[in-house]
Structure formats: C-alpha cells, structure tokens
Amino acid sequence: QIFSIFGSILKIITFTKNNQFQVLLQYSDPMNAYYAKMALDGQNIYTACCTLRIDFSKLTNLKVKYNNDKSRDFTRLDLPSGDGQPPPEPSRATPFATQNVIFTSYGGTTGFAPALGFTQGPVTPSAVPGQMTVAGVTGSPLNSVLLVSNLNPEEQTCTCAVCSNALVKFPFWIFTGVYGNVHRVKIMFKKKDNALVQMADASQAQIAISYLDGQRLYGKVLRATLSKHQIVQLPYEGQEDQGLTKDYSNSPLHRFKKPGSKNFQNIFPPSAILHLSNIPPSVTVDNLKNLFTSTGSTVKAFRFFQKDCRMALIQLASVEEAVQALIELHNHDLGENHHLRISFSKSTI
Structure with a gap:
C-alpha cells in the first residue's frame, strides 16, 4: 500500500537477515523505484516507529517461486503457494504498483509485516489507520496534477533583465521542474495565488510535492498537494483564457528526457x-x-x-x-x- 503510490510493483520477496525484516520489491519501471527511494527513505511507517531504510539492490530481476505471505509475483498468478495453501485469488493479485529496491525497518518485525501487506489496488497512505503519510500527499495516488497555493500573484510573469528565456510565463514552474517534467500550468482565474501544475506522471508529482511544500518563494510559503483534477485542460479554440494556461509539454528545459538519466541521481x-x-x-x-x-x-x-x-x-x-x-x-x-x-x-x- 505504501510503495504502490509510486508505480506498479511486479514482485515482492520478504526475508529476515541479521535479525531484521527486509523486503525486495521490483517495480515495472526503474524510475518508479528511484522516486520511491527518494520519497520514503527515512520515513516512519507508524508514528515514531518502523523507520524505513531503502537502497537499490544489485539484483536486476527477482525470481519468485511461490505466491504466499512471504513472496509474490503479480505477473504469475499460476505459481503454487508452497505451503499447501491455494494460490491467491486474482482479485487480490492485480498489480498494485513497483526496478528493484530493498528496504529494512529499524523497528523490528513487530507490527511491520501486517502494515506492509499484499493487498492490491491504489491506496493512499492515509487510507490505512495509523500508517505513515508522506508529507503533502493527499488525493488520488495516481494523479499527476498538483495544486500549488500561496503563490505571490505579482511574481507570475518574469520580467527580470537577465532572464532572456521567453518560455518563462510562470517562473515557479522552473522550480517545480527541478523535480520532474512540467507539462502544463494553469493559474486560477479567481484565485491568482493558486495554480494547477500537471507533471509527466504521478511519481514525479509525488516527488515535487515532497520538496515544494513549505518552501519560501518570493516572500510566501508555498503549499503543494495533489489536486482533485486528473489533467490541466487547455483552453478551447477561441476561448478567452487571459494567458492563464501554459503548455510546457515540449519544453526544451525538461531535465528528465531520457530514462535512467544522471539527472535522476542528482535530485x-x-x-x-x-x-x-x-x-x-x-x-x-x-x-x-x-x-x-x-x-x-x-x-x-x-x-x-x-x-x-x-x-x-x-x-x-x-x-x-x-x-x-x-x-x-x-x-x-x-x-x-x-x-x-x-x-x-x-x-x-
């Protein structure tokens, strides 16, 4: 449930080593693993308890033999349980999200394994009573649109003499772009200090929230959370928009154009x-x-x-x-x- 926020998990293996409960997770996309590590390393699963320690595994692919409470391959529903139990029901084995990360919990195994669970489906961390909440993360975990509030309305157009970049319509998107590729930005018509920011994917949105929320910009403290909107709608042809919506999807300023780029290691x-x-x-x-x-x-x-x-x-x-x-x-x-x-x-x- 916790790691499913960041992408589709293909395989999980749990084990105990040096008296520590550890887990290997394989995501469908290496980027998802990177974002999960960035956002969750050092977080507590429960309040002041079970601190996650996450690193990348040297393994490139997990080999799962059994589908049970210790391991699971969500791409192979036909695997035996290995302990006489029937294979998991398809309804409980639909991909819930995660390339390989390994994490340990410095809180022992008590209370940790049940919190991890193998329940599938998009679940927000706050949906599970007592479990961790990643800072600023609310709304649908698959949403790639941020609601950024408490902007300084007077600073929404860059007019500085040294800024020769004509692409800068709303300067704060450059800040957001440090943590992911910004595709669209829309300043709210009636609340010019609020904006919708559509990122390339949900993982980038989560990372942007974790770093933007609470930061000071032009004298004000930014607030960032997931929006209820799934996309930022561009104005229809002929629709009066007053220049409040901008499409950056093809911007040359995107930092994360290539999968596996070194830029992902320098966030x-x-x-x-x-x-x-x-x-x-x-x-x-x-x-x-x-x-x-x-x-x-x-x-x-x-x-x-x-x-x-x-x-x-x-x-x-x-x-x-x-x-x-x-x-x-x-x-x-x-x-x-x-x-x-x-x-x-x-x-x-």
Whole structure:
C-alpha cells in the first residue's frame, strides 16, 4: 500500500537477515523505484516507529517461486503457494504498483509485516489507520496534477533583465521542474495565488510535492498537494483564457528526457548552495558572481570544480535566494552556445 503510490510493483520477496525484516520489491519501471527511494527513505511507517531504510539492490530481476505471505509475483498468478495453501485469488493479485529496491525497518518485525501487506489496488497512505503519510500527499495516488497555493500573484510573469528565456510565463514552474517534467500550468482565474501544475506522471508529482511544500518563494510559503483534477485542460479554440494556461509539454528545459538519466541521481532538497554546469571556458568567477548579484542575490562563497571548470558551486545568503536565482538564471545564455544549468546541491563549500 505504501510503495504502490509510486508505480506498479511486479514482485515482492520478504526475508529476515541479521535479525531484521527486509523486503525486495521490483517495480515495472526503474524510475518508479528511484522516486520511491527518494520519497520514503527515512520515513516512519507508524508514528515514531518502523523507520524505513531503502537502497537499490544489485539484483536486476527477482525470481519468485511461490505466491504466499512471504513472496509474490503479480505477473504469475499460476505459481503454487508452497505451503499447501491455494494460490491467491486474482482479485487480490492485480498489480498494485513497483526496478528493484530493498528496504529494512529499524523497528523490528513487530507490527511491520501486517502494515506492509499484499493487498492490491491504489491506496493512499492515509487510507490505512495509523500508517505513515508522506508529507503533502493527499488525493488520488495516481494523479499527476498538483495544486500549488500561496503563490505571490505579482511574481507570475518574469520580467527580470537577465532572464532572456521567453518560455518563462510562470517562473515557479522552473522550480517545480527541478523535480520532474512540467507539462502544463494553469493559474486560477479567481484565485491568482493558486495554480494547477500537471507533471509527466504521478511519481514525479509525488516527488515535487515532497520538496515544494513549505518552501519560501518570493516572500510566501508555498503549499503543494495533489489536486482533485486528473489533467490541466487547455483552453478551447477561441476561448478567452487571459494567458492563464501554459503548455510546457515540449519544453526544451525538461531535465528528465531520457530514462535512467544522471539527472535522476542528482535530485536534492532546496538549499542555499547551487550546482552550476555547462560553463564555457571564457566565463570567470567574477562573471558568475556578478550574474547572481544582478538578480538581487548575495554571494557568500564560490568555487569551480578542481577537475572540471565547466562546473561550479555557489552559496547564496538563503535557501529562498537560491530558489529565486535558480528560477531566474537556469538556462541563462552565457555565450559560446552555452546555457547555464542550475540545480540544488548537497555539497558544501
């Protein structure tokens, strides 16, 4: 139920090792496994109990011999139970979601195995009494549309002198795009501080929520949750929209175009330290510092990578400053056919 939020699980194997209850899960898509790890590692299944520790397994495929309470292959309903019990009923073996992740619980096995369960079907974490709730996750687990609220209405059009990117209609989508590919954005007509944001898939929506909710942007604290809407509807031909809806589905700024891209391994929470890349040789430290100060940022520290001067780290005065700088300067034209790439960093300077 917990892991099904992030994709279709094909196989599960449970076992005990070093007196710890452990589980191997195989998702149908490696991206789903990555998102599950990002969102659930370190979370408690129950309040202050059963902390998940998740890592990627070295196995590329799970071999399941039996369908019972210790293992299950949801692609093979014909497998024997192995203990004299009949095979699971088809109604309980429909795919409920998950490529391979292994997790352990530092709370012992008591209360953990029942919480895991093998019940199928889309279930939100909050639907199970006493179980974990992933921060900000409400609504349908298969929904890819976010409701982002408490935006600053005065900052919904980027007019800064250094931002030459004509694609930026609603700047906050660049922030959201750090955690997934944004396809559509719609500002609410009667509540300009609310917006619907359609991500590429439900997994990306969950990750975006976990990192966006509670972050400060343009002086206000963002709130992000799943919307009741399944899609962001584009205006019909001839329909007056006042420019409140934008389609970014073919944007060249998408960070996650290729499955298995290294970008998936470099998703980090918003921080005051930014990772800069695609820097041409002619650009100096002062050039980059001046670029960031021109947006109102205060540069606290800066250094190029010793082995690769195409990359650098820059530390700004606050996380909010870093978020705003990323929005305004990601894809900035540095000349020589180089556009600046910016992401949050877990490193220190």
